[in-house]
């Protein structure tokens with residue numbers, strides 16, 4: 798996608814000040830450069846009533862395409878699931894590993910991680926509820942049957958929304974978080990979902 802693709806403008810039209818173009822650091826390793834890097838602080842969801850603000854804690858640097866995919870997934874899957882399981886809104890994601898120039902699973906050798914191109918995000922916890930009127934639930938790892946079902950449904954939905962979805966149970970490197978990315982795989986039709 799070319800830098801003038803209009804992707805950022807489309808994101809800003811929906812998410813306002815929650816997204817902005819990231820500074821491109823000079824001299825960055827070419828293999829690690831992000832196409833249209835965007836700093837995502839908060840994404841706006843349409844709801845039946847007023848728009849809902851979902852913050853990323855801490856803000857993540859993502860490619861514009863990944864930021865768009867995350868926003869769509871939050872609105873079409875995560876928010877409805879939070880409502881359905883907890884009758885509260887999703888209000889934040891605790892995340893890590895937006896853009897980071899490193900190899901897969903932090904190995905010294907081997908292929909570069911999808912995080913190197915801003916095409917990936919790691920989610921450590923879902924914060925549900927506004928902490929005021931309705932209390933807050935932080936879903937980190939399954940704590941009880943409802944949280945387990947919620948996280949199972951989240952995993953399912955992420956498999957459809959992203960090219961790769963790896964979470965607890967897939968391997969040791971993903972025991973405590975959900976990794977999602979939009980890096981094209983060898984075959985366009987193959988998604989990786991564990």
Ligand SMILES: [Zn+2]
Nearest residue numbers: 894918919976
């Ligand atoms: Zn990851």
